[in-house]
Amino acid sequence: MxxxxxxxxxxxxxxxxxxxxxxxxxxxxxxxxxxxxxxxxxxxxxxxxxxxxxxxxxxxxxxxxxxxxxxxxxxxxxxxxxxxxxxxxxxxxxxxxxxxxxxxxxxxxxxxxxxxxxxxxxxxxxxxxxxxxxxxxxxxxxxxxxxxxxxxxxxxxxxxxxxxxxxxxxxxxxxxxxxxxxxxxxxxxxxxxxLLPVNLVSFTAMPQNNLTQLYWQTSSEEFSSHFELEKSIDGIYFQTIGNIAAIGTSKGAYYHFEDLSLPQTVYYRLKSFDTNESFYYSDIISVTGKHSITNTPYPNPFANELFLKLSDHSNLTFLSIDGKKQKVISLPEGLHDLHPYLEGFPTGMIILNISSQYGTQKHKLIKLREKGF
CATH class of the missing domain: 2.60.120.260 (Galactose-binding domain-like)
Known part of the structure; x- marks a missing residue:
C-alpha cells in the first residue's frame, strides 16, 4: 500500500x-x-x-x-x-x-x-x-x-x-x-x-560488486536539516541505514552513500527533514545484485490470478492474519501462478513468507472475491 x-x-x-x-x-x-x-x-x-x-x-x-x-x-x-x-x-x-x-x-x-x-x-x-x-x-x-x-x-x-x-x-x-x-x-x-524543504532532482542506485552506490541531487535545500536513507528487502518494511547532514544551500548539492548490500533485490527511499523536523519521502527505487530472492507477487490485491517469479528454489509459507500456518509449498526457479494453491482460502489478508538460500521475504497479500462468483 x-x-x-x-x-x-x-x-x-x-x-x-x-x-x-x-x-x-x-x-x-x-x-x-x-x-x-x-x-x-x-x-x-x-x-x-x-x-x-x-x-x-x-x-x-x-x-x-x-x-x-x-x-x-x-x-x-x-x-x-x-x-x-x-x-x-x-x-x-x-x-x-x-x-x-x-x-x-x-x-x-x-x-x-x-x-x-x-x-x-x-x-x-x-x-x-x-x-x-x-x-x-x-x-x-x-x-x-x-x-x-x-x-x-x-x-x-x-x-x-x-x-x-x-x-x-x-x-x-x-x-x-x-x-x-x-x-x-x-x-x-x-x-x-x-512546500518541500528540498527540491530533489534525482535519486539513483547502482550495483557495484557487493556494494550499492547511491546518489542524489537537489536543486535547492536552504531549509533542509538532514537526510535519512532507508532500506528494505521487500519494498514494505524499511529500516534506516544512514543519517546524512544536509549542506543547506539555495543552489542545491550532490550526495553519495555506499551500502554493503545483500546479493538480491533491495529497495531504497530517502527521507528528507527540514529545520522544523518535518519530513517527506522520495520515490522508492530498487537495485538488483547478482542474485535476486524473488520478484514481488502480482497483482496485489488479487482475485483469480497471482503470479510470482522465483530466481531460486524456494519454500513458500502461507499464514492467516492471526499467524496460523495454512499451507507450505516448495517451488523451483521460474514464473508461477500461485492461485491453484490458494483455492479454498477465505477473502482478506494472507501473509506469505518466501525463503531461499538468500534469505526470507514477507509479503502481505489481499485476496478478493473471485470474478464470476
Missing amino acids: RIIFTYLLLLLFPPYLSAQIIWQEDFNAYTDGTTVGTTGRWTSTCGACLSGDFFEVRSGAFSAQDVNDFSTWESESINIAGVSDVTFALDAIETGDHEGPGCACGVNIDYFDVSYSIDGGAFITIENWNGDGEPGHTLTGDSQNGSALDADWESTTITQSGLSGNTLVLRVVMRNTAGTETMTLDNVVVSHTS
Whole structure:
C-alpha cells in the first residue's frame, strides 16, 4: 500500500509541493498480542471479548475476531497545528461472511466505523464509504443493496481530506460475532500539503560488486536539516541505514552513500527533514545484485490470478492474519501462478513468507472475491 500511496502523492501534487507525513502507524514494530501502542501512540479496548477472541496486533496489522460488541482502536492526540489541508488514510480489510442490514438480525450487524475529532470536539463518522456502509456506519457486512448477499467490502482505503485545527484524534470501532470473521486495520497515515524543504532532482542506485552506490541531487535545500536513507528487502518494511547532514544551500548539492548490500533485490527511499523536523519521502527505487530472492507477487490485491517469479528454489509459507500456518509449498526457479494453491482460502489478508538460500521475504497479500462468483 505504501508504494502505491507514495506514487499517487507524486501524481496529485506538483514538484514543489508534497504531502508530508505528520503521523503514521503500520503496526510492523509490534509483537502479536499488542493492544497499546508504544508511548501511548494508540490504545484499544475490547470490553466484550471472551476467551479465544482477539482485538490486537496480528502479523503486522491490527485485527479483530469475534469481538462481540463496540471494540475501539483510538490514536493519540495528533498535533496538526500550523498546517492546512490535513488528510488521513487507513486500510480496512475483512475476511469471512459479515452480517449486514439485510440479515434479519436487528441491530446486531457487523461494522467497521471510522471517525475523527478536531480540537477535542465531537467525533464525526465517515458514513457509507463507497456505498459499502449505511447512514451511521462507515462499512457494514452484506452492505450492497441492503440484502444478505455476502457483498462485503473486502479491502478498501478510507480517506478524509481538507481538515484543519490544532489536534486530530482518529477512532475505529469494529464489531463482529463469529470466529470465522476477521476485520483488520492497517497503514494509518496522517499527512498535509506543504512546500518541500528540498527540491530533489534525482535519486539513483547502482550495483557495484557487493556494494550499492547511491546518489542524489537537489536543486535547492536552504531549509533542509538532514537526510535519512532507508532500506528494505521487500519494498514494505524499511529500516534506516544512514543519517546524512544536509549542506543547506539555495543552489542545491550532490550526495553519495555506499551500502554493503545483500546479493538480491533491495529497495531504497530517502527521507528528507527540514529545520522544523518535518519530513517527506522520495520515490522508492530498487537495485538488483547478482542474485535476486524473488520478484514481488502480482497483482496485489488479487482475485483469480497471482503470479510470482522465483530466481531460486524456494519454500513458500502461507499464514492467516492471526499467524496460523495454512499451507507450505516448495517451488523451483521460474514464473508461477500461485492461485491453484490458494483455492479454498477465505477473502482478506494472507501473509506469505518466501525463503531461499538468500534469505526470507514477507509479503502481505489481499485476496478478493473471485470474478464470476
